[in-house]
Amino acid sequence: MEHTELVAIENLTVRYGKELALDIQSPVVIEEGDRVGIIGSNGAGKSTLIKSILGLVSYEGSIRTRLGMEEIATHMQFNEYTDSMPTRYIMEAILQTKISKNEKLRELIAYFEFEDCLRKKYQKLSGGQKQRFTIIMVMMQNAPLTFYDEVTSGLDFETRQKLVEKLVSWYRDRDTGLCIVSHYYEELEQLANKLLILDQGHVVDYGKKEELFRKYCGRAVLILNHSREKEALLAKYERLASPEHLIALACGSEERERELVELLLAHNMDYTRSSTDIEIIYTNAKERYYRKGAQA
Amino acid sequence: MREKRRKLVTWSMIVYELRNVTGNPFIHIFGVGMPVLMSILIARMAVDQMGAAMARTVQTSVFLGIGVLIPMATILMGYSVMQAQDLERGIPVRLQLFGIRSSVTICSRVISQLIFMAAAFLVYFGVGASALELEAPCVSGAILYGVCLVVFSVICFMMAHAIAALIKKFSITYCVVMILYFACMILGGMMGVSYENLSSPLKAAARLLPVTYFNRDFYTIWIGDSYRFGPMLQSYLFFGAIAGILLFIALKRERVRK
Structure with missing residues (x-):
């Protein structure tokens, strides 16, 4: 319309x-x-x-x-x-x-x-x-x-x-x-x-909102409260920019998301899944904006 | 989708502004209480000094002179202070965002001020007539007194609006209008020193103020005696020109800001 x-x-x-x-x-x-x-x-x-x-x-x-x-x-x-x-x-x-x-x-x-x-x-x-x-x-x-x-x-x-x-x-x-x-x-x-x-x-x-999420965060994101233990466990996975108290994991594909979810379940770790999280959109949009500015 | 524009004058806005005016206790004190008390006290003191034979003349003269304090207190002082306070707090902008144009606010304020002033004069004349021996006016005298008061009030309104718009701060506006108010009272001969006893420079300044003519000369006009209107007219032109210039500057600054 x-x-x-x-x-x-x-x-x-x-x-x-x-x-x-x-x-x-x-x-x-x-x-x-x-x-x-x-x-x-x-x-x-x-x-x-x-x-x-x-x-x-x-x-x-x-x-x-x-x-x-x-x-x-x-x-x-x-x-x-x-x-x-x-x-x-x-x-x-x-x-x-x-x-x-x-x-x-x-x-x-x-x-x-x-x-x-x-x-x-x-x-x-x-x-x-x-x-x-x-x-x-x-x-x-x-x-x-x-x-x-x-x-x-x-x-x-x-x-x-x-x-x-x-x-x-x-x-x-x-x-x-x-x-x-x-x-x-x-x-x-x-x-x-x-x-x-x-x-x-x-x-x-x-x-x-959805377009911006896809642009900056991909398909979906898993969000966890930050801890050293989680940091070590998730070190090899692609991370998105996030506020210091959070860890944001990018789920570029369904397989990757499943893998991450299984890992978190196996370690009994709480997480939130989102495909619209505004705080993560904001943080990543800002980070990319200034990175691009610095490169230019 | 476009909303209907509000009328320039609406009853609800007039009532709103009237509540605004009457909600200010200082207007009641300075605009009604003080003129009533001053006219009675000064008139009686003057009669004591000048003798009972002059009672009617003296009391009427004092009463007519003190009456000018009503527009000065309600409009020059009351309106400017209220407007400055509103501007400082962003109230006119808030009203504009609700679709109430500043012209609507100003029109409603003019009307509400006039209503309040008319009510104040009713009280003033009611108390004056019962407490003092007042001379009955001739028709032309009463009309001229009313016309002069309305013209003076309009000038006061222009000046008050301009001062508030230029200063935009409650405290400074209050200070400026208080100085103006007492300067007019002193030079107008209402604070114990009559025009005749002023020094030459102060006499020159007093001649430029309509207040002086209200206090000194209006008895002559009131009873219909012959009177030279030239100097009084000049004082209105002078006072009006000052108010006009101030208002022009204030409106121009407002337009530049927009």
């Missing part, structure tokens, strides 16, 4: 003073139905990219979109509201509705257990309650394109899980575009079908 382009970015440069914050040369296109996970370490340019698309920072280059600012729903990393009144009045004014007359809004408020917070002023809310307040309003916008910038930061584990579940079910049958900035890869496993990998302002790679 042909999808409509929502945003197309090309030759984009953003500078903060003399510092280069973002440099996107090859086209990055976000289409209807895309669920783009934007990943990268701090200072990679993730939030700057969102701000550029929203026109909140000045940039050079091209960001093409048919959407107006009001057609892009955004949960920013930091969201502030007035402290002069209870949150229910802020919500009603922003959404141009009455909570008592809007069933969809009441459902969302109930789902996020926000009823008691409606009487409180924004400054009196906890970090998690503040996040939920913005999320409810962002979801109510029902925009063609939505950004969530570190939407689950500051939330406890249970609320985070619940929120991700809600986001997954909310966007499941919708054809809208979704861009999620997150440091929690397990959230993106559930939410994203594409990845935009950024590092120090540069695009390491952009594409479908």
Whole structure:
């Protein structure tokens, strides 16, 4: 099915003073139905990219979109509201509705257990309650394109899980575009079908999750917690780049995978199999990007 | 798919901004409480000094002069401080991301400020009429008082918006508008030193402020006596020009930033 382009970015440069914050040369296109996970370490340019698309920072280059600012729903990393009144009045004014007359809004408020917070002023809310307040309003916008910038930061584990579940079910049958900035890869496993990998302002790679996995990791990967014993046992097998606390074994073929699994079973070693692991994609994409850069 | 654009003025945004204004306790203190108290205290003190025969004249003159503190406190001080605080915290940007254009916010704020100011004047006149002996105005005097207050309020709004947009910091904006507020009160003759007792340079500065004419001359206009409007008009033009220039610079800087 042909999808409509929502945003197309090309030759984009953003500078903060003399510092280069973002440099996107090859086209990055976000289409209807895309669920783009934007990943990268701090200072990679993730939030700057969102701000550029929203026109909140000045940039050079091209960001093409048919959407107006009001057609892009955004949960920013930091969201502030007035402290002069209870949150229910802020919500009603922003959404141009009455909570008592809007069933969809009441459902969302109930789902996020926000009823008691409606009487409180924004400054009196906890970090998690503040996040939920913005999320409810962002979801109510029902925009063609939505950004969530570190939407689950500051939330406890249970609320985070619940929120991700809600986001997954909310966007499941919708054809809208979704861009999620997150440091929690397990959230993106559930939410994203594409990845935009950024590092120090540069695009390491952009594409479908499965394609990127095949490109950088092969067919499948077995992931184990690192130990000297495992290191010695698996020394002769092809390894993928991984965070220090993990060992990632490449399974280029079914035979190799079977061989590895039997070996691990024989030694009673725990492992995880994946063909979409975002952390391993990210680590290997970055490693190859810099290796290529060094060779060039 | 394109959403319908919001109207420039909506009742819900006006109510929201009105809650914003009334949620600020300083506006109630400086914009309502202080003018009411000051007008009663100063008017009674002046009558004690000048004698009962002058009671109506003195009390009306003081009352009309102190009334100008209401737009100064609610708009010049209250609005600029609120706007600077909002800018510092990124609230206008947050609202824009929800599709509420800054023009909608500004329009709603103008209307809510005017509503609050009208309510403040109702209280002011209500308490004044019951606590003081006020001279009844002639029709033209009452209309002119209202027109001058509205024009002065608009200028205050322009100045407040510009100061907040240029400074963008709550603390510095608060400091600047407090200095302006008390400077206007002192030069306008509301802090115990009348215009006649000011030094020549200060007199020259006072003549450029509409506040001076509210405090010193409005009784004459109120009762319909003949009055030379030239200097007062000049003060409005001067004050308006300063506010206009500041607003122009602020808007231009905003456009360059975008």
